[in-house]
Amino acid sequence: MTGRATWWKTAIGLVLTALMLFPVYWMINVSFTRDRDMRKSPPDWFPVHGTVAGYRAVVDQQLPHLGTSLFIGAGTVVLTLLVSAPAGYSMAKLRPRGAGVLGFVLLIAQMVPGIIMAMGFYSIYLSLGVLDNPVGLVVADSTIAVPFGVLVFAAFMTGIPDELLQAATIDGAGRLRIFWSIVLPVSRNAIVTVSLFSFLWAWSDFVFASTLDGGGDRRPITLGIYHYIGNNDQQWNAIMATAVVASIPATALLIIAQRYVAAGVTAGAVKD
Amino acid sequence: MSDLIRAPGEARRRRPADGHGDAAGTAAARAHARARPARARSGRWTAWAFLAPVLAYLVLFYAYPLYRNLDLSLRNYTVRSFVRGGAPFTGAKNYTTVVHDPIFVPALVHTMVFTLVSLAFQFTIGMGLAVFFSRHFRLSATLRALFLVPWLLPLIVSASTWSWMLNSDSGVVNAMLHRLGIGPVNWLTSPQWSLTSVIIANIWIGVPFNLVVLYSGLQTIPVSLYEAAALDGANGWQRFWRVTFPLLRPVSAITLLLGLIYTLKVFDIIWIMTRGGPAGSSTTFATWSYRLGFGTLLPSFGPGAAVGNLLIVIALVFGLLYVRLQRRRQSI
Known part of the structure; x- marks a missing residue:
């Protein structure tokens, strides 16, 4: 009965999803299109004469940039977790005076436009002589994720029952021990959510990359695509193939960790 | 049994405002009364110790870049003084330049x-x-x-x-x-x-x-x-x-x-x-700011930073509104 009542909704849903994902399909389609079919009018709706030339160009030219982006993403995750997990624990469970103000500061910090942070970082890195350095990008990229991370950890850890932590105190565990052996293992979901988003944001970052990393071999994949567009306006299959490869982490994470993604999107916006 | 008695006492020591409790808990708390100030102070120190990384982080990687950005907007920087320092202080001049710009x-x-x-x-x-x-x-x-x-x-x-x-x-x-x-x-x-x-x-x-x-x-x-x-x-x-x-x-x-x-x-x-x-x-404020600072061969960092700071002010107005709304919702 339900099947008959809802099949048309499923049909509408499929059509809407297809419309929404059409640009993604088009990116994939163009990435397999031959150079000489690129400016055909009307364009081919399917890659009938498919070619992997674009992907070969990715392997030849973009691999180092993918490596840099992986390094920056991983570094950002580590830095974000190191800074935000203890802070979340303190705000949720130890509640020192002034924790409310800190929460407020973190909310506001999330709203500072990236381009302004980029200008400040640029002037600092220039005087320190650390421009064009992936480690500098790790620090800059983590500023997108740290306020979010603290707020997610604090919200999650508030839900850990006090009895659990008190029992450990009675058994003689210190705060550090409690944090390491009880709070962190219990907060696995929050750790996954924060790691996932800090990785994605660092991987996708363009503002910091384009201001703090002028060029060279160690630039991340987002700049790889950007310079591709600037340098060879003809090879759109290579540009789109790089775009497809750059989209793999987002897609993989969505498939593997779908519920964490939804949790991260609504964190802060909706009270549970 | 003693565990059960002490647990509420622990909770009370950390949150003195917590009003209701059972007689056993009150007794336990009273028994610990002499130790309370020292314990509370050490608890506060631990709390701040856990916050120390994020506080250091916010000062170094949020406050300082924002300060540098403000400084950029208040001085007359050229490419040379940007690298070597010593740009003259010009107050709000960058802001008036930006506001009177035809863009x-x-x-x-x-x-x-x-x-x-x-x-x-x-x-x-x-x-x-x-x-x-x-x-x-x-x-x-x-x-x-x-x-x-x-x-x-x-x-x-x-x-x-x-x-x-x-x-x-x-x-x-x-x-x-x-x-x-x-x-x-x-x-x-x-x-x-x-x-x-x-x-x-x-x-x-x-x-x-x-x-x-x-x-x-x-x-x-x-x-x-x-x-x-x-x-x-x-x-x-x-x-x-x-x-x-x-x-x-x-x-x-x-x-x-x-x-x-x-x-x-x-x-x-x-x-x-x-x-x-x-x-x-x-062109929006964000792209204008970027173009002034990075988009041309002859960057004008001062006006670029000024545009950026105007954007911050606009974002902050709505940010504060957001925080107020969120607070009101949480208090319901």
């Missing part, structure tokens, strides 16, 4: 149009989709998850894909329009269309966020309310306007405000698709 008014208008039009469409489409997906049907969870893809893709990926789709000669959008008999539109290369083009791409990117947040808001509305409305003879349209919409108002306000703050600072999409052009026709 200022168009950039302000573009920022407002870009933000408001994007928001209106993102919210309406997101709301429609959220209501649609909240009627459970086969595959609804999977399809809803697929809708997240545009939001998760790197912005450079989305922006370059849209650039190619909107290409005047070989883009698929013009190919479709041609089939409908509408002649080629110069989406990215004509001043009339460039702002529309970047708005279209931005709406596409923002719909998933609105969908997910509004959908989770919808889940908090009890089904019994809809059943009652249906019993009273309300049709689907009335149920939406009389039940869903009023109950979703707090979530909607938060979604719109967050969207506003995020849309104000959109830079990547516009810069990658049009670089704010042609002839400044899609």
Whole structure:
């Protein structure tokens, strides 16, 4: 009965999803299109004469940039977790005076436009002589994720029952021990959510990359695509193939960790 | 047994304001009364020790760059003094330069149009989709998850894909329009269309966020309310306007405000698709600031930082509004 009542909704849903994902399909389609079919009018709706030339160009030219982006993403995750997990624990469970103000500061910090942070970082890195350095990008990229991370950890850890932590105190565990052996293992979901988003944001970052990393071999994949567009306006299959490869982490994470993604999107916006 | 007695005492020591407790707990607390001040002080130190990394982080990597940015906007920097230091202090001069620049008014208008039009469409489409997906049907969870893809893709990926789709000669959008008999539109290369083009791409990117947040808001509305409305003879349209919409108002306000703050600072999409052009026709505060600081061979960091700081002020006004709304919701 339900099947008959809802099949048309499923049909509408499929059509809407297809419309929404059409640009993604088009990116994939163009990435397999031959150079000489690129400016055909009307364009081919399917890659009938498919070619992997674009992907070969990715392997030849973009691999180092993918490596840099992986390094920056991983570094950002580590830095974000190191800074935000203890802070979340303190705000949720130890509640020192002034924790409310800190929460407020973190909310506001999330709203500072990236381009302004980029200008400040640029002037600092220039005087320190650390421009064009992936480690500098790790620090800059983590500023997108740290306020979010603290707020997610604090919200999650508030839900850990006090009895659990008190029992450990009675058994003689210190705060550090409690944090390491009880709070962190219990907060696995929050750790996954924060790691996932800090990785994605660092991987996708363009503002910091384009201001703090002028060029060279160690630039991340987002700049790889950007310079591709600037340098060879003809090879759109290579540009789109790089775009497809750059989209793999987002897609993989969505498939593997779908519920964490939804949790991260609504964190802060909706009270549970 | 002693464990059971001590546990409430522990809780009370940490939160003295906590009023109610049982007699045993009070006794335990009294027994520990002499040790309390020392314990409380050490507890406070531990709390701050756990906060120390984030505090150091905020000072070094938030406050300091923002200070440098403010300093940039208050001095007359040239490329040489930017590297070597010693730029003269000029007070608000960069700000007056920026405000009197012929780009200022168009950039302000573009920022407002870009933000408001994007928001209106993102919210309406997101709301429609959220209501649609909240009627459970086969595959609804999977399809809803697929809708997240545009939001998760790197912005450079989305922006370059849209650039190619909107290409005047070989883009698929013009190919479709041609089939409908509408002649080629110069989406990215004509001043009339460039702002529309970047708005279209931005709406596409923002719909998933609105969908997910509004959908989770919808889940908090009890089904019994809809059943009652249906019993009273309300049709689907009335149920939406009389039940869903009023109950979703707090979530909607938060979604719109967050969207506003995020849309104000959109830079990547516009810069990658049009670089704010042609002839400044899609320049917003964010792209203008970037162009002043980094987009030309002769950078003017001072005015660039000044534009950036004006953008911060606008974002902060709405940010404070957001915090107030959120507080009020949490106190209910």
